[in-house]
Amino acid sequence: MTDTRTYLRGLPVFAGELPRFDPGEAPDRPDTLFVAWLTAAVGAGVREPHAMTLSTVGADGVPNARILILKNVDRDGWQFAVHAASPKGRDLSRHPAAALTFHWPEQARQVRVRGTVRPEPADRSAADFLARPPGSRAEASLGRQSRPLADRETLDRAVEQARERIGNEPGYVVAEWTLCTLAATEVEFWQGDKERKHTRLRYARTGSGWMRELLWP
Numbered sequence: 001m002t003d004t005r006t007y008l009r010g011l012p013v014f015a016g017e018l019p020r021f022d023p024g025e026a027p028d029r030p031d032t033l034f035v036a037w038l039t040a041a042v043g044a045g046v047r048e049p050h051a052m053t054l055s056t057v058g059a060d061g062v063p064n065a066r067i068l069i070l071k072n073v074d075r076d077g078w079q080f081a082v083h084a085a086s087p088k089g090r091d092l093s094r095h096p097a098a099a100l101t102f103h104w105p106e107q108a109r110q111v112r113v114r115g116t117v118r119p120e121p122a123d124r125s126a127a128d129f130l131a132r133p134p135g136s137r138a139e140a141s142l143g144r145q146s147r148p149l150a151d152r153e154t155l156d157r158a159v160e161q162a163r164e165r166i167g168n169e170p171g172y173v174v175a176e177w178t179l180c181t182l183a184a185t186e187v188e189f190w191q192g193d194k195e196r197k198h199t200r201l202r203y204a205r206t207g208s209g210w211m212r213e214l215l216w217p
């Protein structure tokens with residue numbers, strides 16, 4: 001039986017055909033390049049390319065990270081939604097800054113985004129909530145995310161009641177549901193290379209525009 005260290009060392013990285021990335025052809029704005037990479041990831045068959053790691057700062061000063069689904073990207077920033085009473089919601093209200101990390105392994109690509117986070121107005125959060133399928137709305141309306149759960153039966157009962165409520169009141173909106181926009185201060189695009197000469201392009205905000213620079217791999 002090989003030990004874990006040897007086993008891990010034997011696992012492949014950057015396998016298969018990798019895409020080309022020429023930073024000289026990169027657009028002026030990181031959101032434009034992000035959407036191009038996201039679309040390319042979908043085209044390359046990457047599963048759930050809109051799943052990202054959201055890192056926040058905990059009340060104890062220790063980072064806290066979890067995977068979340070990306071809702072939108074535009075000139076204003078990267079959008080996601082949280083329940084305000086969840087640990088990530090509380091982290092963000094205490095410290096409204098975060099990092100997002102995307103990893104598309106089939107392409108050896110990573111995108112890192114850092115910036116400040118602001119809650120969107122209640123009407124936009126409500127619209128985002130109502131656009132979710134009934135099952136997701138019922139789950140979000142439980143409002144107890146990440147708290148200790150006594151047993152599965154308690155969950156089953158709560159989900160059943162929540163589904164009934166959503167069925168009876170299709171316009172019901174969870175007041176704590178919060179659509180958030182991360183306004184990026186820096187965005188880094190990382191393209192892996194089999195010969196380890198990885199390409200890194202970093203955008204940094206300069207007032208109303210962006211500067212671009214290459215980074216050592």
Ligand SMILES: Cc1cc2nc3c(=O)[nH]c(=O)nc-3n(C[C@H](O)[C@H](O)[C@H](O)COP(=O)(O)O)c2cc1C
Pocket residue numbers: 048051064065066067068069081082083086087088089145146
């Ligand atoms: C692929 C994937 C997608 C997920 N999407 C969401 C999501 O959109 N919203 C959400 O609240 N949790 C989502 N989760 C669960 C979170 O990672 C996390 O467990 C949960 O939000 C509780 O986080 P918190 O205790 O830090 O608030 C997802 C997990 C995975 C693996």
